[in-house]
Amino acid sequence: MAKKNARAKGTKNSKSGVAEEEKFDSARAVEALERAEADAERKARRAQARREMRERFAEAFIGLARFLWERSWAFSVPAALLLALALGTYSPDDPAFSVATARTPANFCGVWGAWCADFLLGIFGLSAWWFVLGLVMVAFFAFRSKLRAERGETNPERINPPKFTAFFGLCALMIGSTAFEAMRIAKSPVMLPGNPGGILGNTLAYAVMHYVGAGVALVVFLLLAAIGISLLMDFSWTDAAEKIGRFIDERILSRLSRKKPGEEMNLESGEDAPEGPRVDIPVYEPSALSQEIEIVKPSSEALNSGASLFPEEVLTTRSPKETSSSSERPSLMLLDDADPARRGTDEETIQMTSRLIVAKLKSYGIDSEVMGAQPGPVITQYWLEPGAGVKGSQIENVRDDLRRALGVQAVRIVLSVPGTSYVGLEVPNPVREMVRLKEIIKSEAFEKSRSALTLAIGKDIAGKPFVMDLAKTPHLLVAGTTGSGKSVGINAMILSMLFRNDPTQLRLVLIDPKMLEFSLYNGIPHLLTPVVTDMNKASAALKWLTGEMDRRYAVMSRVGVRQFSSFNEKVADANRRGEPIRDPMAAKDDPLAENLEPWPYIVCVVDELADLMLTNRKEVEGEITRLTQKARAAGIHLILATQRPSVDVVTSLIKANVPTRISFQVASATDSRVILGESGAEQLLGNGDMLLHRPGTPGATRIQGCFVADGEVARVAEELKKQGSPSYVSGVTETEEEAGGAEAGDAGGRRSGESDPLYDKAVALVLEEKRASISFVQRHLGIGYNRAANLLEAMESAGLVSKPSSMGKRTILVPDRN
DSSP: OHHHHHHHHHHHHHHHHHHHHHHHHHHHHHHHHHHHHHHHHHHHHHHHHHHHHHHHHHHHHHHHHHHHHHTTHHHHHHHHHHHHHHHHTOOTTSSSSSOOOOSOOOSTTHHHHHHHHHHHHHHHGGGGHHHHHHHHHHHHHHHHHHHHHHHTOSOTTOOOOOOHHHHHHHHHHHHHHHHHHHHHOSSOSSOOSSSTTHHHHHHHHHHHHHHHOHHHHHHHHHHHHHHHHHHHTTOOHHHHHHHHHHHHHHHHHHHHHHHOTTOOOOOOOOOOOOOOOOOOOOOOOOOOTTSOOEEOOOOOOOOOTTSOSSOGGGGGGSOGGGTTSSOOOOOGGGSOOOOTTOOSOOHHHHHHHHHHHHHHHHHTTOOEEEEEEEEOSSEEEEEEEEOTTOOHHHHHHTHHHHHHHHTOSOOEEESSOTTSSOEEEEEEOSSOOOOBHHHHHTSHHHHHOOOTTEEEEEEETTSOEEEEETTTSOOEEEEOOTTSSHHHHHHHHHHHHHTTOOTTTEEEEEEOTTSSTTGGGTTOTTBSSSOBOOHHHHHHHHHHHHHHHHHHHHHHHHHTOOSHHHHHHHHHHHHHTTOOOBOTTSOTTOTTOOBOOOOOEEEEEESOHHHHHHHOHHHHHHHHHHHHHHGGGGTEEEEEEESOOOTTTSOHHHHHHOOOEEEOOOSSHHHHHHHHSSSOGGGOOSTTEEEEEOTTSSSOEEEEEOBOOHHHHHHHHHHHHHHOOOOOOTTTTOOHHHHTTTTGGGGTOOOOGGGSTTHHHHHHHHHHHTOOOHHHHHHHHTOOHHHHHHHHHHHHHTTSBOOOOTTSOOOBOSOOOO
């Protein structure tokens, strides 16, 4: 019995020992996990502290460098002047390096000038004068930066000095110029301390000629000098050649058109633009957490600024009457350049953040591995492979905890990364990369797009330029709160269309309830009517667009085409053959009926849909619905924007007819679901961060919108205003009260023409153009046939025009003032 009791007691003691060991092991595991978390947090804090220290140092350095750079013009101007005087008044008899004499120097700058001129002319020859040009360029760039900073047009985090390429350009110019001088100038026109080209030029010229001969050496040095000028002055020889060629072509073509007025110029090209770039989604092998994750670096797309920005197919929509006009598209030089050196994140931050993500998820009981990362301009997408049995909803539930642990503004979770089986975590970068409109317009994706309505949107999460064709969209709904970047995105879309189309190809109707957003565009020749700020007139503009849509459909039906592009091609072909198509809507007995011309696209941009809906919701909703359902084939497109994406503004009827929608940052998940049909827009970062919903694509696409400053918009608008004044169409914003029943002639209640508010404008038009026909007045004033007939009958009664002859032609009875 005693032995049994001893064995039982020993068994009990062994069991309790095992339990204590298990408890100790679990406590040790918990302690190890806590230590790992503490180490990860400590490393993250250290990394954050290092980043903040680097940022503070960079800010101080940039501030000092900017202060010195913006004031360097005050040193460069007198230095260039003194150097020019020293070189210009050089005398070989002055005391210097090459002459030992005690006479008083004749140089204007005294002893200093004599020695400096002798040294530079002796080393570089006459090419020493390039140093004067270099100092002038430094003064120019510095003073321009100072003016831009005062106007607030520059990024305060950039220094904006001439790039290092300018220094290399000066070096290349000096080498090529001195060597060329030594080879081609046998005797200098002025006295030099040595041979032409100086010591440097003679040494380089004879050394290169010894190996490749005089002919090849001359070509090499000329190329070096040309490259140096291009780099130093930020000058493109290809652009210059293109402008010269365009100037010569226009002059030659205009002379040919004057000599042979019956000939037509064929502007079409039979070549098709190459297809857009295809992007293959790579498949990545799993990697352990202990190894470094794979970071997919965005491929730097070639930005060929010398390529043709405007596809030849777009030229077919231009009226043959306007091909020789002076209207030109604005230059890209009006836009600010992007900062290529500013990156959003680095590999060290990505590696540390990935380890911190895995550690935090593990502390919440979620096993996962980071399989890769896709850094973008604003966010980095981390690709997580959840462990066995882990649901995506579990990761979503700890999103706020992850955001707090990572110390970022927001974390967005994509349950399925397209093309992979991973879950995507979109984490903001420590530094935002600014995407400029200029780099998107210069991108290959924008240049290869054949559409006249290509919109520059921004960059996707892979850092690739993203563009969209409004003609295929065919309408766009945009939402975003104040400060989200909605207005900047709308301006970028408008400018991208203005850079691709002249007024014969695109007309705009801009509705601006705030009276601030579109005021800079007032007066550009692309406008159909001045920027609309009165909501009653905005409603009338939508009615006019609906009427224009119906008119275009009626004309296309009689011409026998179904699409807007087909109509323009048919009319352009007929005009080139010398067989213009008569306007089928004109009266058959009107011998002065106008011939059809290619139509421009019409894009209506509404900055605030909510204000427009408050005016007359039922009527406005009906007009927008009709336009979004039918206007695409007539070449009319809508871009609707709002700050309040509520159900009473973005109604189900509008939403159903505008499948392509963009949401910038919104206030709540409810607003995000109204505009996109899913949540997520409330987690965006603002300042251009957007989600794009397109039909046929799984989920929304995250894009960083391109930035365009007010100064850039103002420069482009002013350039367009210089090219021509707008040709407004009367009646676009005419309300029913203003019309006053002018179109009631068919009902027998026709009003007197002289009381018509357009009577004076019609008289001025007829007297100025010396044409008195109903179709002429109808087309230029944008009114109906009956109203135009009333106006001409009133002119006839007033004795301004005669009665129609047997051929239907009227004579101007008012003598010419000249």
